[in-house]
Amino acid sequence: MSIVTQQIKDVKEYKGILANALSEIRAERPHPMSVTGLSEGASEAFYNELVVDIKQQSGKGVLLVCPDEKTEHRLKNALESCGRKCLVYPYRDLVFHNITASREFEHDRLNVLYAIMENDYDVVLTTPDAALQYTVPEDKLEKGLLEIDINKQYEIKEVTSFLENNGYTFVDMVDSVGQYAVRGGILDVFSPRTERPVRIDFFDTDIEQMGSFDVLSQRKIENIDSFKIIPSKEVIVSPEKREELKKAISSHLKKIVGTPAEDTVKAEYESVISGSECNFADKYISLLYPEKQCLLDYLNGKCFCVVHSYSGINDRIKSFQWHEEQNSSELIEIGSVPSKYAEFSKTGADFEEFTDKNPTLISDTFLSSMGNRRLSGVYSFVTKQTVSYFENFSLLLEDLSSYVQNKYKIAILTESEQKSKTLLNMLNDAGIAAVLGMKDGSELIKGLPCIVDDCTVGGFELTASKFVCLSLRANSGLNIKDAYKKKKKKANKKTAREKILSYADLTEGDYVVHDVHGIGQYLGLHTLTIDGITKDFVKIQYAGSDMLYLPCTQLDSIAKYIGAKAEDGTLKLSKMGGTEWYKAKTKVKKAAKDMAKDLIALYAERLRKKGIAFDKDDAMQADFESGFEYEETDGQLSAINEIKEDMEQAYPMDRLLCGDVGFGKTEVALRAAFKAVNSSKQVAILVPTTILALQHYQTISARMRGFPVKIDMLSRFSTPKQQAETVRRIKRGETDIVVGTHRLLSKDIEFKDLGLVIIDEEQRFGVAHKEKLKQLTKNIDSLTLTATPIPRTLNMAMSGIRDMSVLEEAPGDRLPVQSYVLEYDELIISEAIKKELRRGGQVFYLHNNIETIDYAARRVAAMVPDARIAIAHGRMDKETISDLWRSLVEGEIDVFVSTTIIESGVDVPNANTLIIENADRFGLAQLHQIRGRVGRSSRRAYAYFTFSKGKALSEIATKRLSAIKEYTEFGAGFKVALRDLEIRGAGNILGAEQHGHLQTVGYDMYMKLLNEAILEEKGEEVKPKRECAIDLNVNAYIPEKYIKVASQRIDIYKKIALIETELDVRDVTDELLDRYGDIPESVLELLNVSLLRKLGSDAGMAKLEKRSGNILIYPYEMDGAVWTFIAAQNRGKILMNMGSKPYVSIKLDKGAKVYEVLTQILREYMRLREELK
Known part of the structure; x- marks a missing residue:
């Protein structure tokens, strides 16, 4: 209490x-x-x-x-x-x-x-x-409950049959609620009743172990003794009810011949008689239940x-x-x-x-x-609602003085102990005595405010009891935690291999890049048996009839090609053994080196410049920040701290803030702006469009209400008279913050004391404007915002050269977007639009073809004749598009028919239905970002992803649309990372020329070359990677019967190829046991081979080979002194051959294990080499 x-x-x-x-x-x-x-x-x-x-x-x-x-x-x-x-x-x-x-x-x-x-x-x-x-x-719900207890016995077939009958879907890999997967005696299932999916390891009918696992890594997190499986759907068509449903629909079909719904009902009938999933079952809930x-x-x-x-x-x-x-x-x-x-x-x-x-x-x-x-x-009751003081300290003082004077019992609620202490100091400074109280403390003293970090309820007054509760909580009531926000998952410590790009999305036909051979096309996994030894190979097609069979132990030498050329079909395959790839790679390497040189020079020059060292935070800054009505994400807090640290330095800040739409960049930027104003400096906020200027102006004005900050706007939405007055105020220093378009770069703009420039989406400004920006930001702190996600690898490569803050998580204050995937059906689309308009909302209708967009708009007009419809696309001039956005924001448009320009539009909280035509043509990341345009308020939002009627979807398109439907939460962590969007982001940061080089060799290869160039430029040594070939005459591969799904097999091969230490071997072994059960001998051999390959590479060996009863070691450079020493220690067992291809021969004792002998010898070699240096 x-x-x-x-x-x-x-x-x-x-x-x-x-x-x-x-x-x-x-x-x-x-x-x-x-x-x-x-x-x-x-x-x-x-x-x-x-x-x-x-x-x-x-x-x-x-x-x-x-x-x-x-x-x-x-x-x-x-x-x-x-x-x-x-x-x-x-x-x-x-x-x-x-x-x-x-x-x-x-x-x-x-x-x-x-x-x-x-x-x-x-x-x-x-x-x-x-x-x-x-x-x-x-x-029926009671019958649909199955409690799994580790101490009881179950037939795995009976459990899977139960799952089928209760609405669960069989998949290769479980990643969302309502799915199950079977791999031998291992069953994975995700029940709505559990926070995470559960893995059950059966031995016949006994459960050996059971535990929850992480969706992304597929690794077990903690063991459990029992859990409950409940139905994954509310309306389920049982076998008995299917017969009843068949009769009802058959009878109904005879009565509706020629009606608009005849074809739809026929299709439903087909689903029922074929035993398919009945997604329309809700319609017959009265019959089924x-x-x-x-x-x-x-x-x-x-x-x-x-x-x-x-x-x-x-x-x-x-x-x-x-x-x-x-x-x-x-x-x-x-x-x-x-x-x-x-x-x-x-x-x-x-x-x-x-x-x-x-x-x-x-x-x-x-x-x-x-x-x-x-x-x-x-x-x-006689109660009064008190105002929320979260952004108005002066009003709090005024009301507090009155309550103290009238001898009220007063409780002031804050959101944290820190905020309580800050408020206590502020009240003491203002001459009001107060105390810090406990949540369940002693009696309140009349006339003495008690500050409690217990912001559980809003403010109110009990008049008869002379008690008042003053809350510093925001008005919305949603700032504590959102009703649909899931509990924060425990952070799992990830190994280096788990941080790499998942290769589960590498499918046949994808393009790959090999370090030496260049760009080829992946044609799948192939198991080959040569001289009685079985191994798995990745088959890669190159130009002409060239084919490479790459051992799966060397998977780390290829990467999936990521770049626009793969999508538009302009990518050419490299020729094996040709010079074309080498030349292209050399050219890109030179460009990356030039860029690294320029970046490091720019960074050094900036550190030499004298800038403004802004004041440390004070009580007013703390007051402003406590007024934020939501809980900050970890990313926001990190970014805010990084920016403030920069601003307090004596050299000019030049920081880039990256984050997806709605990830909270504006709040981060406003805290920087407030800090500048609080140090008596002016702030200029540049945006690419007039409507964004207006929206930012309104946001800033609302956020800074109650603080002595003068805000102005300069764009074509202001009249010439207003603009002239704003220009005068800027010059006289009467304006603290000015928001504007490129109008702010005009010659007549003179700041009295400019301290900070904030640039929103710099890449959307023209070349001439960018040059003026450079002049404006000379010796002045600048913060650039971009909504395009930036790859973590690029961020790491640039650390210490380009200051970058990245927001990677979305705020948790949004309802999931209800998503549908369907064949385009005018009846359904018409209903969706009407439903949104009936509740006073607006609709985004995406038709991504300028040539036919007018026709699409006429189709929409025929569906909803009373709706106000507008068309927007990229060929329109900026002013027209800006006016359309303004009309949309102001509620003058009901349905906004547009191309993908809505991706980078403004915030329209009232637009909560999205319809996308031909969604199968978009990338997963793009669909995710477009869906982020809706669901930006407390209202439930809807997204309809449609594809053409009768169209046979490709396997990739089907997977993509399934994923977008399953990952309904805003900012959901896709297993397939937002890579295609990130490449766009990389292009924005690196510039057009470098982006061209990135397309030439693919993202991963470009990043590798850039990383090396930056390290070299910093004076750090970049050692060339030397591969060590292994030929030990053992079956080292993953049998198909152990991991049936090819994409999962290649994912595990990738992890094994990246093994570097014995700890890594144990880590992969644990994962294999957890996900797939007992490990076959050939997979254990593969793990040993992989570790040896790494050890051999570190020792500088070109090849390790077993021949008859000997091991042959071929070094890149023969170190005679070290080998002579080792040979002396192993008298008669080790010989050196100094021929044209020098090697060391080691005689194996009977029963000796090759791996143990090689591991011991290679480690001894590296130890002695260091000692004899």
Whole structure:
């Protein structure tokens, strides 16, 4: 119990409500009671105590029904922050078409239903429409539970059969909820009930071991003794119900001949009779589940119900029912569903009946009319909502003085101990005495503010008790943690090999780059047996009929070619043994060397320049930063610290800040701007478009409200008169921060004391503007922002040359985007657009062909005749596009039909539906970034990825669209990294010329050459890598029966090829045992060969070979002195041959192990070589 919620508990109204509630819970026929007068903050404190008392004294949980998702999130955050076990039961968009949809919300609902069945919750929060939607009946859900216990026995076939019958999908590798994979006696499964997937290692019917594993590395994290498998779908078509469904659809088809839905229903019928997945099953929920149960049926007689905002909930129910009736009527009218099954939820009357039959507290601002309902008690609080002071210290002082004077008990809530101490110092400086208090501390003293780092609830005043809670929390209520934000995963220590690019995405037909032979085409894995020895080879096609069979132990000598030429078909294969590749590589190496030289010279010159050393942070800076209404990501905090450190140096800052759309670059930049202004310097913020200037201006003005900062904007949205006045203010130093387009680079702009220039998307400025920028930023700190992700490898290569801060994680304050993958269907698309427009939103419609975009817009206009539609594409002039963006932001456009220019557009929080035509033509990373345009508010967003009707998708396109559907969370960590986007980012940083070189040799080879050039330029030695060939006449390969999936096999080969130490061998061995079971002899041999290859390479050996009973070692350079010494130690066993190809021969003793002998000899050789130097 906190110091604040205790105040509510002491009020007589609370005591009366609790006593009455417990009495009604025990009553045979309970009656509802009513409470009014609770402000936002007071209701949060009230519910916190009520939930605990009800659970402790009756054993029942609480159902808290909210009028909307925003209130639901706010209350969940407040309750959860006080340690209550909270579950959110979300509204689910039913799928009425045979399309593939992401199931994030479905899994959340199933989890809640199971928790209710097990009474494993304190409070369930929901909205009335979600509570009334039909779902899986309780008895069926109970049958769909399988508890796996390590001490029990199971037939693996029975478990997989159970999974199939409960909506799970069989895959090669589990990476999302609802999937399972089998490899021999190992079963991987990801249940909605577990935070991570689980790996079960069977020995016949016994479980040898079981544990959760990481999706990205596929490595086990921790052992577990038991877990629960629950269905992965709400609506499942059982074999018996499939027959019933077949008859119903067959009968319906006869009645809808010639209707718009005939073809759709025929396709559904085909799915049913063929035994395929029925993605449209939601449409027949009344047939499949005739029990017609909803969330309320699960909770009937088992909970205490709280209706928060009775009037708001009634409005929501009316709106929901109207939409349900409209949907049902439309589906019946077009023939999509038989009328007797067009029912998908219960009604408002059912909700009223539930609150009549169950003990219920109805909360509202004022006492509402409740018809003839008999109330068991009417209670009224006198509370006031206090403002949130998170960005206004002067207002806090003003109000605080008044409360102190009136002898109120005062609690001030902050978000951390540090913020509490900062506030205490600020209050003491202002002459107000205050104390730091504990969350569960002693009594508050009248007139003495107590500062508590316990920001669990919003501010409120209990007038009768003369108590006030002043909260420094943001207004939104979403700053503590978002309702859908997953628990932070434990950071797993990754080995060097796990940090490399996953090769699981290397598929036949991909281009690869070999260090020596150049660009070839990967044609798959081939197992060859030569002279009785079996090995795996990677087959690579080169120009003409040239073919390379590369041993899989040397996989580290190739890399997948990543660059635009692979996509547009202009990539030429190299000729083996030709000079073309060598020349190209030499040219690129020279260019990389020149660039490294220039970069290092520029960096050194900057360090010599005299710049501005900005002041250290003070209380006002801390006050400004505490006003940020969200929790900063680790990346943001690191970037902020790096920038501040730069600004406090005596030389000019030149830092690049990289981060995807929505990763929080603006806040980082604004803290730098505030720091500059706080040191009495001016700040210029340059943006490429007028609409971005306007948006930044509005953001900055809102963020800095309450602080003495004068902000201006200079763009063509300002009138000539306004512009002239702004120019005068800049010159006189009256403007602290000015946001503008290239207009800021005009000759008439003179700053009185410019200290910092912030440039947004520098690559979008022209050459002439960039030259002017160079002049403007001479001896002045500059911060450049880019939304294009930058590869970590490039960032590392540039460290110490180009100061770069990278934001790699998205803020966790967004709902997942509900994603659908489907054949283009005008009926579905029309419904999607209408649905968004009905809720007052806007739609992005992406048609990436300028020639046919007008036709696409006319098609959309035919679907939604009343919609305001606009077209935008890259051939339009900048001013026209800027005007269109402004109209969109201001809500004057309903549907924005455009090409991919929306990728780098402005923030449109009201646009929450995205439709993409021909999504199969886009790269995964691009689809991910485009999807980031929606879901930028607390509203649920929708993304429809469509492909042409009847089109046979390639395997790659299918995988890509499956991945985009499964990874619904914003900023989800794709296994396949955002590589194609990163290459664009690399081009932005390196410049056009270097980007051309990057395309010539591929990304990985370019980075290797650049890295070497930078090290050489810094004066560090770059040793040429010398390969050591191994020929020991052993079967060293991964059998196909051990790892069946070729892409997984090549991924493991890549890891084995990168082995450097015995620790690495143990690491890979653990992974193999964990993922695939007992390791075959040939794989153990492969691990030994790989370690020997590394050891031989380090020792300077060209080849290690076993011939008859001898080992032959061929060094690159024969070191006679060392070998003579070793030969003397091993008398008669070691001989040196000094012929044209010198080698050392070692005689093997009977029973001696080749690896042990070679390892011992090579280590001894390296030790002696060092000693004799």
